[in-house]
Amino acid sequence: MKNTKVLIVDDSAVVRQVLSAGLAEHTGIEVIGAAADPLFAMDKMQRNWPDVIVLDVEMPRMDGISFLKKLMAERPTPVVICSTLTEKGAATTMEALAAGAVAIVTKPQAGLRQFLIEATEELVGAIRAAAQARLKRLGPAAPAVQPKLNADAILPAASSGAMTRTTERIIAIGTSTGGTQALEHVLTALPRVCPGIVIVQHMPERFTAAFAERLNGLCQIEVREARNGDRVMPGRALIAPGGRHMLLKRSGAQYVVEVVDGPPVSRHKPSVDVLFRSTARAAGANATGIIMTGMGDDGARGLREMHEAGAITYGQDEATCVVYGMPKEARKLGAVDREVALEQIPACILRNERG
Template sequence: MEAISVLIVDDSALMRSLIGKIVDSAPNLQIADKAMNGRFALQKIAKAKPDIIVLDIEMPEMNGIEFLKERKKIGLDIPVIILSSIAKEGAKVTMECLELGASDFVTKPSGSESADLHTVAAQLVEMLQGYGGQYQLKKIAGTARRIPEELLKSYESRLIDPETGHYQRKTGIESLHPGSPDLFHQDTAAARAVQTGKPAAAKPVPVRKPGPIEIIAIGISTGGPNALREVFAKIDPNLKQPIVVVQHMPAGFTEEFANSLNRICPLEVKEAQEGDLVKPGRILIAPGDKHLEVEKRPLASIAHITDAPPQNGHRPSADVLFGSIAREYQNRALGIIMTGMGRDGAAKLAELYAEGSRTLGQDEKSSIVYGMPRVAWELGGVMEQVSLSDMAEAINKYAREFAH
């Protein structure tokens, strides 16, 4: 496939330059164009034909929220990654952007010398390659929406210089600074290897037969915000089992994320706190930068929140959650691993399966990044692969048929 083209939309020249350098330094990515606000972005889409858009929220003339509303109104389905501030108010607005159709978000790097710059770069590239690659496949298959003709006329015409009659392609764009540091230098061989595929390993032999399902645990990463919105909107309101979730997400965002899910889910969704009851009718989301574990007690199960070191580079870690479920519930759980880069959750999901619990994995076609579920499948820890569109029904079915 061709390189994934990225439209960068931010009113800060520094941020446009930083994001541009990240795109330029990454494999299979290229800059389609840049714009200083949402209005200019809409003007450029017809000519730039991006596969994905990186969008700031706070901008003059047309901010990120207004852009997403206009995008929805004119029927564009080009995926959008939000550049979010770390402040609490930024978290709330970021979740509003997801509700308006944005695909995912990354927190803004604070500058070229920022300690978190390489981390943000890696996350952003992963998202651009995942969502942008999926959109390219949609274009090849003919299922991507065509840019409406009225968009070509109404927005592109505003870029014509009335004096010269020429298209002002460079409006609002600055060139990248020569000699800028290479912001994305990490080896992506591991990421590419994840896509090569291997046959599934022989499944572990469970030490006991599956028992009734008493709890459901989900591990998910890139692609997770919208995937969980789709699944939880269709979850059975009479589900008898509690659900616990690790979604890789920075600190400060998971509370608002849980609140946004709570608005569309028939069950209660909340950010987990130390000592929370793990009970039917409730979904607990692991807090950002904290591990979530479950302890099963004679009268009730409770949530534990810890600051233990990251596992597989993540805190919260799906492996930590699945490990506690395997230890406390053995064969009486349903473990689910979904879209995401890397291998977090794969080893402990296999351990959960070996204990006798039932397990599901999201399939390759519907995953934004088929990393975590692929490794879990290769380790033999996945009983059944399920598409995202069928995941809610699969959960409902297993929970209903094997209720305790």
């Protein structure tokens, strides 16, 4: 297999030096250059076009978001954002994701050199995922330090069958790579009156709040980062906070979310498997499960549990996925009732009956 060609665009000489050296040690990744700003980068790219670009946001001459938008309009190329994690920076990174970035790796303002050395494995995983992305105009994963856990680490599987159907429906959505744009497409298409929605989007801690805030400003429905005890209700979408698991619970005649700590499940926290299993237990046939674009298999087993509990289940089709990983794994397990294009998912959410 050919190497993944990577270009690093960052105004920090330290970042360029440390990332270039760190990535060069990994088989299958070839750093073809580094540039201090997008204008230098464009000159290099004309001579040797990269497969993946690692991009900072705040740079001289042209900021990263402007460069990203230009790139996606002219020649879409997978981009991994490597940005400083600040309150302002988080919102900026959300804008970058909306413009087409495939993944984000956060970097601190202090202790940068040591962080970059330690975070190389995370960045390699993001680059390999990005290299598989299929973008439109506008290799093996790194070994885990700990064993890959399933949802048993957070809550046991349901021991009884699906509960009796009620009038209140729950929509559970899981997504990862490419999901920020896909969720924006889906949620902005929903009317103010729609079933309550719970969402896991793989995203680092503190970024989910900015992501939810941005969507809330675009959508008719209310979108916010979930807090422990929040009620799931019509016209509201709750997004699991980065670094925490989110579970659906039944409280009398209502549904609420529980936000808990715990080990990563399917190597993710929040985990789609955890959300889907809890939805199978709490809502049974009152739920609809939707698994969307993403790398890996998180959510596949949980969606099967929802299916077995009587829920209607959908998987995003290959043609409209940025990465057809999670939906593919769910389909292979027999967890998906029907595969649909991204454009059809809002209608699936609003559909009242199986079909």
